[in-house]
Amino acid sequence: MTHAQLVQIAIGWLRRYGCGIVLSEQACCTGEMPDAIGWKKRCRSVVVECKISRSDFHADKQKLWRADPKIALGCERLYLAPHGMLEAADLPPNWGLLEYHARKVEVIVPPDRRSQRTPEGLINEMNLLLSSLRRVEVRIEPQSITDFLKWKNRLIEYNGGIAPEQLGVVEQNTYLEDGGTAS
Numbered sequence: 001m002t003h004a005q006l007v008q009i010a011i012g013w014l015r016r017y018g019c020g021i022v023l024s025e026q027a028c029c030t031g032e033m034p035d036a037i038g039w040k041k042r043c044r045s046v047v048v049e050c051k052i053s054r055s056d057f058h059a060d061k062q063k064l065w066r067a068d069p070k071i072a073l074g075c076e077r078l079y080l081a082p083h084g085m086l087e088a089a090d091l092p093p094n095w096g097l098l099e100y101h102a103r104k105v106e107v108i109v110p111p112d113r114r115s116q117r118t119p120e121g122l123i124n125e126m127n128l129l130l131s132s133l134r135r136v137e138v139r140i141e142p143q144s145i146t147d148f149l150k151w152k153n154r155l156i157e158y159n160g161g162i163a164p165e166q167l168g169v170v171e172q173n174t175y176l177e178d179g180g181t182a183s
Contacts, residue, residue: 001082006050006100007035010080013098013105014038019046028128032065034073035080037128045117045125047074048098051081057090066092070118073125076111 007024014022019038027033035050051057057079065072069092076096079086083101088109091097096111117125137145156162 001052001100003035003050003052003056006052006080006082009100009105010036010048010050010098013080014046014048017046023128023132026128026132028073028124028131030065030071030124032063032071032073032124037073037125043122044075044115045073046076046078046111047072048078048080051079051085054085057081057086061092069116071120071124073117073121073128075115075117076113077116078111080105 011022011024014036015038017038018040020040022036022038023034024036025033026037034047036048038046040046049060051060060066077094078096078098079091080098080100083099085099086097088097091109094112094114094116095109096107097109099106099108133145136148140148
């Protein structure tokens with residue numbers, strides 16, 4: 001099993017865990033580069049660090065954001081490792097453990113569900129998200145990210161530059177209606 005394969009497994013697990021947005025191996029301003037991070041409802045972030053060896057796991061303890069968790073990302077934090085590599089006693093306080101075995105991910109130690117993320121950690125997550133959005137915007141130039149995200153513009157582009165006759169004038173975002181409670 002390679003680290004890259006384990007990261008892909010973590011991404012799939014985060015999606016099944018209910019994360020609508022998932023990024024992998026993107027750096028934030030502190031230098032932290034989570035193997036996988038996802039966001040659930042109410043901006044709840046989940047970090048998964050993938051480890052394929054015990055030496056890699058122990059080296060992780062020396063990183064600035066592990067030594068000073070208040071700058072770290074993640075409301076929930078977990079390690080993902082091959083079956084039997086890590087034990088609950090190895091984990092830092094409040095961290096969870098996922099094991100991969102027989103093509104399945106199993107929660108061995110659930111993470112502390114109380115938010116571990118501090119206000120500084122939230123700012124660092126925003127930095128990571130904004131940096132990621134900026135990279136997307138650079139790739140789609142000359143179009144702005146706002147224009148790219150509007151479904152009407154994508155539909156017109158797909159339709160050869162012509163708006164279908166049935167296309168309405170007003171774009172609705174039902175999530176924003178009713179104070180964000182619409183589904």
